[in-house]
Amino acid sequence: xxxxxxxxxxxxxxxxxxxxxxxxxxxxxxxxxxxxxxxxxxxxxxxxxxxxxxxxxxxxxxxxxxxxxxxxxxxxxxxxxxxxxxxxxxxxxxxxxxxxxxxxxxxxxxxxxxxxxxxxxxxxxxxxxxxxxxxxx
Numbered sequence: 001x002x003x004x005x006x007x008x009x010x011x012x013x014x015x016x017x018x019x020x021x022x023x024x025x026x027x028x029x030x031x032x033x034x035x036x037x038x039x040x041x042x043x044x045x046x047x048x049x050x051x052x053x054x055x056x057x058x059x060x061x062x063x064x065x066x067x068x069x070x071x072x073x074x075x076x077x078x079x080x081x082x083x084x085x086x087x088x089x090x091x092x093x094x095x096x097x098x099x100x101x102x103x104x105x106x107x108x109x110x111x112x113x114x115x116x117x118x119x120x121x122x123x124x125x126x127x128x129x130x131x132x133x134x135x136x137x
Contacts, residue, residue, distance in 0.1 A: 001066075004109050005055040006102070015066050018048035030119055031062065031074045037124040038063060038072070041137040059103050070113040070135055073103065077119055 002010040022039050026032035038047065045067035053059040063072040107114045115133050117124065129135040 003054050004106075006106060006109070007055070009055070011054045013054060015046060015048055015064075018051045018064065020047040020049045020063070024049075028074070028076050030076045030117075030122060033122050034063065034072060034074050034117055034124065038065075041126060042068070053103065053106050056102065056106060059099060059106070061103065061107065064112070068135060068137075069111065070115055070133065071107050072115045072117055073100070074117045075100075 001013050001015055003013045004010055020035075020038075022035070022043070026035045035049075042065055045065050048064040048066065049062065051061040051064045051071075053061065061071045062074050065071070104114045113133055113135060115129070115135070121128060126137045129137055
């Protein structure tokens, strides 16, 4: 499979290298809820987690559904709010926002839908995906 970089180069990727481990513990309660929802509704799809975006430094995507062509980023509390504990500084907060925008840009460049899930979206429903992202699970 080919992935377009921000420099518009195409690099080869192997989705199987990022296959989701349904039994691996998620990093947070919210991410665990997202993963359980995906397990229930996308178990037979070609799914990945912690996808390292090629040529992006260290940018990772939480979940990627290669079959239905969308990614999910889970943003828990404080992901887009100033929080000294997580961000350390105002410039760290700005860098965090910039990283998220870069992820979205690269995902959309590659023809995938970019889905952001927050605590307010939980618990997830199939209707949430169809109404907000035109994704049918």
